[in-house]
Amino acid sequence: MNNLTVQTNTAKTTGWNCKVRLLVLYTPAAFAAEPNMASRINLAYQQVKSGLYNSKIFTTDFDLVLAGSQQLNFVEGTINNSISIDISLLENNTTAQALRSQYAADIVILLTKGNYGTITGIATDATNLIIDAAHAYAIVQTDWATTDGYTFAHEFGHICGGRHQNDPAPGTAHAKIFQINQFLWKKERRTIISASSAGLPSVILYYSNPNINYKGAATGDINYSNNANQLRTMGCTLASYQGGNEPFSVSIAGNGSVCPCNMAYYSAIISGPPTPYYNFEWAISNDGISYSIVGTSVGYYFKQSCSFQNSPTHLRLKVTDPIGQVRYDFLPILNDTCSISYGYPCNTHGVYFGPLFRKNNESTEDLIPSIIYPNPANDELSIHFYAESNNQVKFTFINTLGEECKTFIPNNIIEGINTEKISTINLPQGVYTIQIAIGKRVENRKLVILK
Ligand SMILES: [Zn+2]
Numbered sequence: 383m384n385n386l387t388v389q390t391n392t393a394k395t396t397g398w399n400c401k402v403r404l405l406v407l408y409t410p411a412a413f414a415a416e417p418n419m420a421s422r423i424n425l426a427y428q429q430v431k432s433g434l435y436n437s438k439i440f441t442t443d444f445d446l447v448l449a450g451s452q453q454l455n456f457v458e459g460t461i462n463n464s465i466s467i468d469i470s471l472l473e474n475n476t477t478a479q480a481l482r483s484q485y486a487a488d489i490v491i492l493l494t495k496g497n498y499g500t501i502t503g504i505a506t507d508a509t510n511l512i513i514d515a516a517h518a519y520a521i522v523q524t525d526w527a528t529t530d531g532y533t534f535a536h537e538f539g540h541i542c543g544g545r546h547q548n549d550p551a552p553g554t555a556h557a558k559i560f561q562i563n564q565f566l567w568k569k570e571r572r573t574i575i576s577a578s579s580a581g582l583p584s585v586i587l588y589y590s591n592p593n594i595n596y597k598g599a600a601t602g603d604i605n606y607s608n609n610a611n612q613l614r615t616m617g618c619t620l621a622s623y624q625g626g627n628e629p630f631s632v633s634i635a636g637n638g639s640v641c642p643c644n645m646a647y648y649s650a651i652i653s654g655p656p657t658p659y660y661n662f663e664w665a666i667s668n669d670g671i672s673y674s675i676v677g678t679s680v681g682y683y684f685k686q687s688c689s690f691q692n693s694p695t696h697l698r699l700k701v702t703d704p705i706g707q708v709r710y711d712f713l714p715i716l717n718d719t720c721s722i723s724y725g726y727p728c729n730t731h732g733v734y735f736g737p738l739f740r741k742n743n744e745s746t747e748d749l750i751p752s753i754i755y756p757n758p759a760n761d762e763l764s765i766h767f768y769a770e771s772n773n774q775v776k777f778t779f780i781n782t783l784g785e786e787c788k789t790f791i792p793n794n795i796i797e798g799i800n801t802e803k804i805s806t807i808n809l810p811q812g813v814y815t816i817q818i819a820i821g822k823r824v825e826n827r828k829l830v831i832l833k
Contacts, residue, residue, distance in 0.1 A: 400442070400443055400620075400621045401447060401621050402617060402621050403447055403448075403485065403488050404427065404430075404447065404449055404487060404489045404491065405449045405450055405451070405452075405481060405490045406427070406448070406451040406490075406493065407451070407452055407454040407481065408423075408451070408454065408493040408524065409454060409455075409456045409458055409492065409493070410453060410455065410456075411457075411458055412493045412494050412496075414495070415525070416525070419524075420451070422493070422527060422528060423448075424448075425528045426522075426528050426534035426535070429532055430446060430534065430535045430538050431446060432587050433535045433539075433587050433589055434446060434589070436587055437589040437590075437591045437594055437601070437610040438593065439610050439613050443614045443615075443617045443618075444613055444617030449486060449487040450485045450487070454477060455477065456471075456472065456475065456478075458494045458496075458497060458498075459497050463498060465498040465501050465521060468494075468498075468504075469504050469505070469506070469521050472490075472492055472519050473516060473517060473519045478492070478519075486624045487624060488515075488518060488620045488621055488623040488624050489518045489519075489520075489538070489620065490518065490519045490520075491519070491520045491522055491537065492519070492520070492521045492522070493522055493527060494522070494523055495523070496526070498523070502526040502531070502533050503521060503522040503526065503533040503534070504520065504521050504537065505521075505538075506518075506519070511543065511545065511549075511551070513542075513616070515624075517541075518541050518620065518623055519541070520538065520541055521537070522534045522537050531578075531585055532574050532585055535574050535587070536575055539589060539609060540575065541620075542613045542616045542620065543555055543612050544556075544557065544575040544589065544609045544612055544613065547559050547572070547573075547576045547577065547607065548577060554604070554605060554606055554607070554612070555609055556590065556606050557574065557576035557589075557607060557609060558576065558601060558602050558603065558606075559571070559573075559583060560572075560599050561599060562596065563597065563598035563599050568583065568584065570584075571583055571585075571586050572584070572585050572586070573602070573607070573609065574587065574588065589609035589610050590608060590609040590610065591608060591609065591611075592604045592608055594610070630653060630701075630703060630709060631652070632651070632652055632653075632699060632709040633651045634648050634650065634699050634711045634713045635648065635651050639716040639717065639718040640716075640717070641686060641718045642686050642687060642688050642689065642717060643685075643686060644685075644686050645684065645685050645686075646683070646684045646686070647681055647683055648664070648681060648682045648683075648699075648713070649680060649681040649682075650662055650699055652701065660702065660704075661678070661702040662678055662680055662699065662700070662701055663675055663700040663701075663702075664677035664679075664682040664697065664698070664700075666695055666696065666698070667696040668693070668696070669696075673696070673698050682697075682699075684697065686715070686717065687717075692717075694714035694715055694716045694717075695714070696713075696714050696715075697713045697714070698710060698711075699712075699713075752765060752766060752827065753765070753766040753767075754816060754827055757829055757830060758831065758832045759806055759830070759832075760806070760831070760832060761806055762803060762804065762805055762806060763803075763804055763806055764801055764802065764803050765777060765804065765816070765818065766799060767799070768798065768799055768800075769796070769797070769798075769800055769821070770821065771795060771796055771797040772795075773795055773821040775792050775795055775800075775819065775820050775821075776789060776791050776817075777789065777792075777804065777817070777818055778816070778817040778819070779806075779809065779816055780814060780817060781813075781814055782813055782814075787809060788808070788809060790802070806831055809831050810831070810833070811831055812831055813828065813829070813831075814828070816828075
């Protein structure tokens, strides 16, 4: 079924906390030299994702997303052609900082054409790995970014606190070079953050992890080489560098025109993190300027005025996320051109038949009013109603004397909107009440039968 759960007032999830946003910038020189920059950036990003996945660093702990990519007007190697100086210049570049803020990016990697001699990439400080928000920058030479050395994924690993296999620093965040258990001429392999060594063994797209094997050999060891553990524990820290928030967008689902006197259901659609807790505010206005608050749930029932209005009613949805970021959507609701008699649903515009959004554990009562069509009816009518798949449903036709004239029990109830056609050929002309029982809720609706 197409119900999407939008939670309110529930705890933040780990995945939301640990969404790490990566911004990739490139110099004009790099752009001129790279025929397909977009593909290169996407491949680099995918390689990092693969490395994380291969090493069992899952999105629940470290959910990397590509926040965006853009050119940065940065001239490479202006001082002694030094990549160490350039990384410092990048970290202090106010345009780069502004872009990082604009994209809400936690990590920034600059692709260069690369004229730094044999050095193809650098992250944070060249000699001391500094792991904080101010040093979450790297430089990677574009044409080496995604080749079999995986320079992009390598420098990314440094930003996360990963170290070379021969880094003398204490701790367990080192890469690993190891022998695979196969009868091959070149048996040595190294994990992503390893430094080049004599003989250049092949790099595999894995961060070191003592619990993950590659061709029968462990890719890490518990006391020294466990990049996976380092990266996993850094996810939430990195995500907090720019506030830990994935920008979200909001839209109103529902019809832009409603018959006079009819009800319509509108719901908030959030595009963004899957399970944050949002606050909702619905407001309506006659002039589109001054609004009155009419609801604070994920959905809102709008009742159209019974007299025809030439100008629309303006519906405004305001959604606030846990740290106070606000998004709006607006929908003008017009009068539908239809009968203005109460209770005569002229067409399906009076009710929202699209995907239904509701809170966890919220009762389905009153979510969507049932509709009887046509009304007045002659020999046949349809009832549209919302139900859960396990609901018992029963329709009872009661005349003005209070007598039950007809009962109808539909089969094959599905979760969502059901439509049931009912013959009224044997019912005499008159006014009836249809008692619509769906699960525990009962609606009483007036029905007129004309013969
Ligand atoms: Zn390195």
